[in-house]
Amino acid sequence: MPLRVRLTLWYGTALALILIVFGGALYTVLAHGLRNQIDQSLEKAAAVAVRAVKQHGIGPFLPFEDLAAEFPELAVLDKTFQIFSPAGKITIQSPNLGRQDIPLSRTALESALNGQATFESARFQDGSMFRLLSVPIRENGVLVNIVQVGTSLQPSRRGHHPGGPAPRSRGLDPAPCGPFVVG
DSSP: OOHHHHHHHHHHHHHHHHHHHHHHHHHHHHHHHHHHHHHHHHHHHHHHHHHHHHHHHHHOOOHHHHHHOOOOGGOOOOOOOEEEEETSEEEEEEETTTOOOOOHHHHHHHHHHHTTTEEEEBBBBOEEEEEEEOOOOEEEEEEEEEEEEEOOOSSSOTOOOOTTSSSSOOOBBBSEEEEEEEE
């Protein structure tokens, strides 16, 4: 094989490898930054929801609209809110979930019982991805509620908000993307 062809192949291969490594590194950095930004937005929304729940002393029959009227931050369209009992049953959920619910995972419930907030990513049967933050609310060392804040990881479509009527199926895939426990 002539030297010119060998050098062309060598330089082409080297350039391809450099582009692959650079592209992979760029993707990793951007994905990590986006995940952090999503997690921070969930933490802020969860702090508002926890404050609202603590101020109202939530029982099982307080409608979400009553909370949203006093705390308009809870009516954010790109976030979903659910409040669970210590047993993991939904007591209140935001209207943008429609008739759907996002069940509390076993990991999130166990972490809440231990007083830890839990970040999770869940893939649903319809292929949609959600990032969830479950935060325990304790009074005198006893778990009284669990606030779960979530956001869709899908790009929003015009006229549709996450958790709205477009996604029909919300059953959890048996293999969620994996929990990330935060202390």
